Amino acid sequence: MVKTKKSKIGDMIVAFLCFIVILLCLLPMINVLSRSVSSSDALVRNEVLLWPKGFNIDAYKMILGDPKYTWSLVWTAIITVIGTCLSMFMTTICAYPLIYDNLKGKRFINALILFTMYFNAGTIPLYLLLKDLSLLNRPAVLVIPYCLSVFNMIIMRSFFFGIPDSLRESAEIDGAGPIRILVSIYLPLSTPVIATLSLFYAVGRWNGFSDALMFMSNKREYWPIQLLLYNILNNMTSIEVATQEGVTKPAMSENVKAATVMFATVPILLVYPWLQKYFITGVHLGSIKG
Amino acid sequence: MRKNLSLAIVFVLILSLLVGCAPSSTPSGGDKTEPTKAPDSSTPTKAASTEEAEIVDGRFTKTRKITVEVYDRGNEGGSKPEDNFYTNFIKEGMLRDHNVEVTFVPVPRWTEVDHLNNMLAAGEAPDICVTYDYPTIQTYANMGGVIDLAPLLEQYKPMLQDLWNLLGDENIYWNRDPVKGTVWAIEAIRAQVPRINTFVREDWLKKLNISEPTSLEEFENMLYAFKNNASVLLGNDADKMIPFSISFDVGWRANNLLISFVPDNITDEEMFIYGFDSRQLEWPGVKEAVRKINEWYNNGLIWKDFGLYKEGDTTEDNLIKAGYVGSFIHNWDYPYRDGENGIHGTMQRMIGPEAAYIAVDPFKNDAGKYKKLLYQRNDRKVFFPSTNKEPLASLLYLNWISKFENRKFLQIGEEGVTHEVMPDGAIKIIAATGDKIMNSVNNIDYTITINGLDLGDPSLTAKSVALGYAGVDARFIEKAYLVANNDGFTVKNFNVGEIKAEEGMGQVLKEKRDALFVNAVICKPEEFDAVWDRYYNDYLDSGGRAIQEERKAKFEQFYK
Numbered sequence: 001m002v003k004t005k006k007s008k009i010g011d012m013i014v015a016f017l018c019f020i021v022i023l024l025c026l027l028p029m030i031n032v033l034s035r036s037v038s039s040s041d042a043l044v045r046n047e048v049l050l051w052p053k054g055f056n057i058d059a060y061k062m063i064l065g066d067p068k069y070t071w072s073l074v075w076t077a078i079i080t081v082i083g084t085c086l087s088m089f090m091t092t093i094c095a096y097p098l099i100y101d102n103l104k105g106k107r108f109i110n111a112l113i114l115f116t117m118y119f120n121a122g123t124i125p126l127y128l129l130l131k132d133l134s135l136l137n138r139p140a141v142l143v144i145p146y147c148l149s150v151f152n153m154i155i156m157r158s159f160f161f162g163i164p165d166s167l168r169e170s171a172e173i174d175g176a177g178p179i180r181i182l183v184s185i186y187l188p189l190s191t192p193v194i195a196t197l198s199l200f201y202a203v204g205r206w207n208g209f210s211d212a213l214m215f216m217s218n219k220r221e222y223w224p225i226q227l228l229l230y231n232i233l234n235n236m237t238s239i240e241v242a243t244q245e246g247v248t249k250p251a252m253s254e255n256v257k258a259a260t261v262m263f264a265t266v267p268i269l270l271v272y273p274w275l276q277k278y279f280i281t282g283v284h285l286g287s288i289k290g
Numbered sequence: 291m292r293k294n295l296s297l298a299i300v301f302v303l304i305l306s307l308l309v310g311c312a313p314s315s316t317p318s319g320g321d322k323t324e325p326t327k328a329p330d331s332s333t334p335t336k337a338a339s340t341e342e343a344e345i346v347d348g349r350f351t352k353t354r355k356i357t358v359e360v361y362d363r364g365n366e367g368g369s370k371p372e373d374n375f376y377t378n379f380i381k382e383g384m385l386r387d388h389n390v391e392v393t394f395v396p397v398p399r400w401t402e403v404d405h406l407n408n409m410l411a412a413g414e415a416p417d418i419c420v421t422y423d424y425p426t427i428q429t430y431a432n433m434g435g436v437i438d439l440a441p442l443l444e445q446y447k448p449m450l451q452d453l454w455n456l457l458g459d460e461n462i463y464w465n466r467d468p469v470k471g472t473v474w475a476i477e478a479i480r481a482q483v484p485r486i487n488t489f490v491r492e493d494w495l496k497k498l499n500i501s502e503p504t505s506l507e508e509f510e511n512m513l514y515a516f517k518n519n520a521s522v523l524l525g526n527d528a529d530k531m532i533p534f535s536i537s538f539d540v541g542w543r544a545n546n547l548l549i550s551f552v553p554d555n556i557t558d559e560e561m562f563i564y565g566f567d568s569r570q571l572e573w574p575g576v577k578e579a580v581r582k583i584n585e586w587y588n589n590g591l592i593w594k595d596f597g598l599y600k601e602g603d604t605t606e607d608n609l610i611k612a613g614y615v616g617s618f619i620h621n622w623d624y625p626y627r628d629g630e631n632g633i634h635g636t637m638q639r640m641i642g643p644e645a646a647y648i649a650v651d652p653f654k655n656d657a658g659k660y661k662k663l664l665y666q667r668n669d670r671k672v673f674f675p676s677t678n679k680e681p682l683a684s685l686l687y688l689n690w691i692s693k694f695e696n697r698k699f700l701q702i703g704e705e706g707v708t709h710e711v712m713p714d715g716a717i718k719i720i721a722a723t724g725d726k727i728m729n730s731v732n733n734i735d736y737t738i739t740i741n742g743l744d745l746g747d748p749s750l751t752a753k754s755v756a757l758g759y760a761g762v763d764a765r766f767i768e769k770a771y772l773v774a775n776n777d778g779f780t781v782k783n784f785n786v787g788e789i790k791a792e793e794g795m796g797q798v799l800k801e802k803r804d805a806l807f808v809n810a811v812i813c814k815p816e817e818f819d820a821v822w823d824r825y826y827n828d829y830l831d832s833g834g835r836a837i838q839e840e841r842k843a844k845f846e847q848f849y850k
Contacts, residue, residue: 040631041640044611127408216363217405219396220370223337231364234400245669245741253631254604 005263016025035258036060044252059259068228070265076224077267080205087201088194091146095156117150123214130215139222141215145210152197159193162187195275206268218278225264232260345682348449350389354683359406361735362396366727372396374737376700381405384690390683400447410435410675417678418687419629420738424465424475425626425796427673428788431474437674440473442467442681451684452693460783464668467787468848476688481742482755484774485624485665486545489647494523502592502650506550507583507650509617513591516616521695527614533591535618536583536598540807543619546662551579552655554661555652559849563841565781566792567748571803572834577822578812582814586845587811597808605641611636613645623648626767630759638761646763649770664778669741676739692739694746698740701732701743716753717745721760788845791836802829 030050039054053132063069083112097103100111120126126145127136129144135141163186187194209226216222221230343353362371369375391841395416397405403423409415410430421427430436443462447454454462456659457479462476490512498519503509513533516523520531536543540656552575564572586592593615599605609615610625611633623634625647652698673785675685690696702709708722722728734741743758745751756767806825813821830838 038805041636044608044636044640046605046612047610123404124411128412131412131414213398213401214404216410218372218396220362220364223364228364231398231400243729254608 032258032261036255036262037259038255040255043258056255056282057252059255060263062256064261069225071221072223072225072228073263073267074174075222076206076226079139079142079224080202080236080268083147083205084198084201086143086197087147087149087152091153091197092182092187094148095160096178096186097152098157099160100178113150113153117154128215136215136220137222142208142212142222142224145215146204146211149201149204152200156190156197158191159190163189199271199275201240202271203268229260229264233257315401318657336363337816348388348686350683351384353389353391354680355393356418356678356680356683357393357395358418358687358738359397359416359420360394360767361399361402361420361505361730363735364401365729367723367727369725369727370396371729371735374729376703376728378692379699379737380696381695384687386682387690388686390686392687413677415675415677417674417680418684418738419673420478421673424671425793428473428672430675433729435679436474437676438474438690439476439674439676440471442685443473443476445832446682446685447571450689453689453739455694456692456697462666464783466672466785466786468785469787470509470796473746475671475673477670478670478739478741480665480667480669481740481744481751483667483773483780484778485626485663485666485769486542486619487622487649487774488546488619488652489617489625490569490650491613492646492648493644494616497523502648503652504650505652505654506547509650510586513616516532516643516765517591518793523616524614530612530614531616532593532609532614532805533616534586534594535593535606535610535615536811538597539553539569539601540580540583540811541567541571541803544579546619546653547582547641548573548576548579548670549662550655550660551575554655554657558784561781562784562824562845563838566841567799567803568832569803569807571806571829577826579700580807580822581815583811584813584815587814592811597812603704608635609641613641614639622770623759623767626762626770634759634762634766646766646767649773650789651773651776657729660777662774662776662778663773665782666780666783668783670738672738689725689740697737697740698745700737702745703733704727712753712757715750716757717743717750718754718757784845784849786841786848789837789840789844791833791840795833795837799829799833800836802832812845821831 031048034048034050034052036059037055037057038048038052040054042048042053048100098106100106103109103258121129130136130141130145135144167185168187171185176184206224207226208229209224210289212222212224212227212229216227297736360371371377377394381392384392403426404420406415406423406426408422410419410426410486427436443450457476461477461479465475466473476600488509490503494516495512497514498513500512517531520528524531539685541548548570550788551572552570556574556724564570564574566572570576583592593606593609596606600755610618627633627636630639634646637647647712653662655661674687678684687704691700702717702719703722703726705711707726708728709719709841711716712718718747719732729735732743743751743755745754752768752771753764754763756771759767802825806822806829809825810818810822
């Protein structure tokens, strides 16, 4: 296909806009990276923008030498993996039955599920509920309460809807039951949505700290990395507390601060390229004759 | 069919809404039943005779159990706040002296109010709670969730002598309701009350051969001298010169200047009525002080970007550390904090041993006094939720923690581990690691009835405070301490009970106030009056006026 001059210009504009957006996302990351490997004196003089000055990796040495950080990182990875698997399982088994037209009370169930997306009881009732379920200060509280997101479930359901019924029907004719159809037909055709939703869940778990803050306050060993960082940064920068108490605790040098941010961000970034290959839509195109 | 179905959905939705509401109303409802049973004041009086019979020489005959809130700061290298060397010291002491078993409940420091709310609602708050947020206590007290301490204090006063010696009637009855006489919380005492100081670069004064400013005029001349000699003082970085630095929180960062414009004859009544704002925005004279800052700003004496950086940002601190700032106003010991990463430590490393800030006292009021506001002598608020079944044991805990030897040990720890004794008897705190590390300065998280070092002898305490800054020559601290207290005064505490108009207004008015200050500083001098009036009226209309009026009415009701 030969491109017209007009569409070439259009492509260039799009590419240029994308480039700007990429730059906007990338520059702050590069800035933090440079700060984390610069000397703290250069940071105080505000001399570091995109290129490190006074290169050193002491900050990383310090962080990696502290078992509190490394354990917290491992623990966060554990809950991210478990949480994501559980969430995907729950999302799938919730979305799948809803595509069947002959499901009794489908509209009603849909309405109930949707209702929870728009209304929730608030923090204190949730706290009371978790307390009565004896989940407070237990590792499970970081996984179970938020394991199903209605929004993600709806995305999945819509994707399932997009898979032609005729595929299902032909499998049914061949004698496959609903579970077999799910495993053999729907899931293999849904890798893009599975990858996307897994990423949503994983990033959400990785970045999550408010649930741990509220429900895991007594067990420091189960604090995810974000909560740990939240505490450390607050410890040094909360002016509110400094004025209340009239004192502050020793400050952390700027490069260590930047290094902790990198430390908490990089692992989850590594997941993206790994999932990239699944972001290929249209796998099922051509599986039925049009 | 379809109609029926949608009706059914509506019905179920309403039902689930009701069900959903039910648990959220239980906490308040659940608590509400308790005050009818209590406000716990009657129960202990009735039970008093039996209670006292069970106590011999201050010891319960049967072991009692209480839980105590402790702040969890999640600090770098810190120990578990609920289980370490110091908690063991308290636990052993309480068991030995009173036969009371103590368990600590950690509460994250930065979200203490949210957590406390959750725990109070769930009915599982510790027996002894601590917070800086009195409105939270008031809210739960209104719902019957807090024990009235007044009858208990009266009844057990003879057993609580150490608590009384430390806090006195003033702090114990700080929050007494003027009508009903209820005491929902007692106030801890703040041992160190210096608040804000003015700092200038000592080495710059020497270089330019200027003496320390002792008046606003001299201070102003000094700022111009800094500006005009930027190349002498900063060499190649001359364009980075900032003679005077402030932040978005102008009210705090110029407070000594603001107070010096307040007429000396301001009465306690006026200070109270116009005293809602913690930066004294509503006090007479403050506007003229801000006009002065506006003049400085427009003459290029102030950091241009100050309003852009919000709380917690370190940009300004870094400018100070890098040595570009000639003077600033801040917490009385601000530049000396934080050891080698602090302002003093960083400047010594990056600029040289002569680089240092020194506290000066330039701002005189109309009576020639260097008046500056001190902290009030109250600190955290200690209260017992109505789920507390051991009010006497809890009071004995407060008494134990207030006993001089106990709190002194908690504040300074073991000799050779967390402190050393200087030849003149002063105590120098040294940083410990491991189990004996202090998670908070002077262990204030355990000494919940006192904040700040108190060694009994004031001059010894002052000397010891001066030694508490690693790597800083004690002469700087001593000067800062002296200057910050010079002509210092506090706002008198008038106990008028709850002021309804203040409820929930704190954050809103704080933001209005900061916007007012920042805009009044950065506007053109000829627009100053218009800008000030516009923002100030906005502040008043948003709730400030209602607060003033209610404070006035309450003051007249109880004190006239």
